[in-house]
Amino acid sequence: MSTTTDTPPEAFSTDGWMRRFVESTRTAKGRLTALDQEVGDGDFGVNLSTGADSALRRLDAARAATAGGAAAGMDPAAPLEAAATAFLDEVGGTSGPLFGLLFQSLAAAVADAGGATTPALTAGVAEGLAAIRRVGDAAPGDKTLVDALHPAAEALRAAPVGTPPGRALALAADAAWTGVRGTARLRARRGRSSYLGERAEGVPDPGAVGVALLLASAQAVVDDPGDRLG
Amino acid sequence: MSTTTDTPPEAFSTDGWMRRFVESTRTAKGRLTALDQEVGDGDFGVNLSTGADSALRRLDAARAATAGGAAAGMDPAAPLEAAATAFLDEVGGTSGPLFGLLFQSLAAAVADAGGATTPALTAGVAEGLAAIRRVGDAAPGDKTLVDALHPAAEALRAAPVGTPPGRALALAADAAWTGVRGTARLRARRGRSSYLGERAEGVPDPGAVGVALLLASAQAVVDDPGDRLG
Amino acid sequence: MAAYFENGDGSLVPDALRGFARTHADLLTLDPDHGFLLARDPAPTRRVGLLSGGGSGHEPLHSGYVGRGMLDAACPGLVFASPHNRQVYEGSLAAARAEGVLHVVKNYTGDRINFGIAAERLAHRGVPCARVLVDDDLATDSADIVAGRRGTGGTVLVEKLLGAAADTGLGLAELQELGTRLAARCRTLAVASAAHTAPTTGRPAFVLDPEELEYGVGIHGERAPKTVPREPLGPLVERMATALLDAVAPAPGSPVIVLVNGLGAVTPLELYAVHAQLCALLDRRGVEPARSLVGEYVTALDMRGFSLTLLAADDRTLRLYDAPVRTAALHW
């Protein structure tokens, strides 16, 4: 893992982002489990927090290996790579590796941009959405995490050039939460809850909630860079 | 099938023998079936008469093929060969092919001697018994057709040199019938009736009866060479 | 006590993999960390690695097809469960050659997702990867079924033919195009008179009346779209083969490759009797059963049933079929 020297000034801390995300999955675990019990097989809360915990272990190991143990010295793509590997390699269920793909795309975009900038976020979310759709074949309206990720990608794409990351993330997270609320009205066409027919109506999709939490964690770390976990 | 030119004067008609045997199996069929119903699976009567009928067809075909259609012109081994092939090729069950082996040995001995002489009978029965024992592994006392064939072979072997066939056959048939009566006292150790244990006691062995009928048919044809079937 | 001969501690699949790798140590190795099987001695002429995988319980698919002339690697999941994307990813890295790796994937949601994720990871890593989707199951050919036709028995033919083509040095795009064309020319129908024993309960996965047949059954013990009254073998084979011929539509007088496949508990006697009936019918229809496989090639644990596969062939296909193969389950 190489250390970077020329992080763009407007970039925010991906290490902080990932740590904030871990924290919020811990808080939300019970609620996510309950949601997946209603529309799936009840393991989504465990799947998401397994991935997040493993990502945290990998982050800590990476930081320990970095000179001085400081987050500031790390490659900004490394925390996202760590999360990608954790979710891809260690999480079962459908959603785990799909989140892994999203992290992988974000990592690649951040690496290209040299940091977590608005263009990097825009490219990473778009490419992550594309990968998830190639793999899982879900369209918007199928009541999956695509219903949160797709509007977020649209919001980022529509943001004017030069939008700072805090503002871009606020737009993306808002769009994602709106998407989440929309899934409650949908009947599932992909994944496990498609077998439930109208029984799943009225309940939002847990995977979509997970995506919104991820974007909200980024927004929170930009707004409050004094990373309590760092 | 070659015709013979130098049949020994004391030889008797194997063609007559086989025809007489066919006749006596027809007469005995019902009784043999009943016996095998008591000590086996009830198919012995059918097995024996299937073989005999097929032997008769083969005999007729062979005679038709011989110049003039006369039995006298035939190779004396040919009727026994016909019976051998019939029993070996067309009869199921255990006993059919065992009878076939006996006919095969008799045919070979008659061919060697040039006719159905006492030495030919003695050799043929002894070799037939040996083949049946090699194949079926039954010893005297196992309640099988060996219990008729073995004493017949002993009687022939004990007959003084020069005993005419009629006398030799009378000794052999007597010994066979004595053997048959003896099987009623035995508990079976070979073949299907060995599974019945003491239930088969008191009933003579059907295969042994068949052997006695075969020898008795020969004796009858020597005593009454005006073969009514010929 | 479990209905299967096993230790009952979830070790059946790993035990079987160890036993398999030891038995066929001349052909392949088992990667102890990621649980994929890798051919020891693939043809040096290959420019693309060939990998497949799927749930266990379908043996000899896919492990039995790893070796010279067929698969470079196989990724077995747990019983009737997709392999993990990491297993596929690591297997693909090991199997990839200069021009990348081709995935042969049976059309099941779990397999599609896990192979798809592995493919995304490979792309991220810069390893070229393409997919041939096998969807030969005629029983699931319906506009109502959004997921499309399932992949079943035809997979073994596609893997054999692609293996031979890979040995001739074809590139990734050419192989993908060939495989897709082969899969399109291939249809399968399966019937069962009894379900497999469910490993978890030790009982039949579904119960059939002795006078019924499950017509169009899948290889995971899903019930078929319809249940039909039992009938003698001749009419049954005629019904199945007629449907397959309609779907595959071989040109008159042209050759087909035939697979008569046991799903688990059906005897070789029955499978060869099926083959005799099928050939008699093809002879009457003027279709040439140019090559035949009869036996257990793609199973569903101990299901009592069989499948018929027809693949419309041409000279090139037959040459690929005849090319040498040396694996645990196919060898010529």
Added chain:
Amino acid sequence: MAAYFENGDGSLVPDALRGFARTHADLLTLDPDHGFLLARDPAPTRRVGLLSGGGSGHEPLHSGYVGRGMLDAACPGLVFASPHNRQVYEGSLAAARAEGVLHVVKNYTGDRINFGIAAERLAHRGVPCARVLVDDDLATDSADIVAGRRGTGGTVLVEKLLGAAADTGLGLAELQELGTRLAARCRTLAVASAAHTAPTTGRPAFVLDPEELEYGVGIHGERAPKTVPREPLGPLVERMATALLDAVAPAPGSPVIVLVNGLGAVTPLELYAVHAQLCALLDRRGVEPARSLVGEYVTALDMRGFSLTLLAADDRTLRLYDAPVRTAALHW
């Protein structure tokens, strides 16, 4: 309606034979008059023909072993019924070479009698004929059993090894002596958790409690001498292998040939798991599983069980084992 996939008119075996001969037309022909299978292309070096046979329902035994390097001919009877002596006789005439024909006979009364009668006919005809009796079933090794041990799984090993020896040009007496020695060094034990389906009734030939195993079962669905409680695979394999090792008594450090054989409805997963357990035990005991066959080689219709066979080998035996073979069921 019959439980088996058949026409229900007694045509299962003849249908299967036709289908088999058509599928493997490159290897063998079916004699239409006498119902035996004859290898097309035996090694020209053979001085003695090799023939075996027995009831149907044990496939691939014996038909699957006809071809280069193994049997010259096979005589299948009806299901679980001995072939007819004429079938054996005619097959022997067709298979015999300059120095005659060797019969490989499993020790069952019906087979002994019918092969014996055929041998008598061959002698009458002047064709030299000898017999190797295979009696490898350890479960029937008892002074009480007058008929002796049954012949089962070991038959396939004896046939493979004798085939290779015949290809080296051995004479009749040498082959008989070798075969008898091989059979003596070979023992088999079989267990079943469910009987085969009786073809006549469509019901299990016997009924077992789910918590029981039939220990020492035969290949015709005869019940075993004992019924034991089910136990996990490890202890079960240990129990079986220990009994076999005691009987075969390989010298310390010496090689054995291993056969893990499915009796019909057991899955490859289970068979390979058995193999893994068995090898682990042999490793501990310092016995080398130098060669292994794992699969269905000698079956009992759809019986749910497996057998283990050990054959104490030496260098010569291993060389014979490794010699090329090209049959429907064994090929290397």
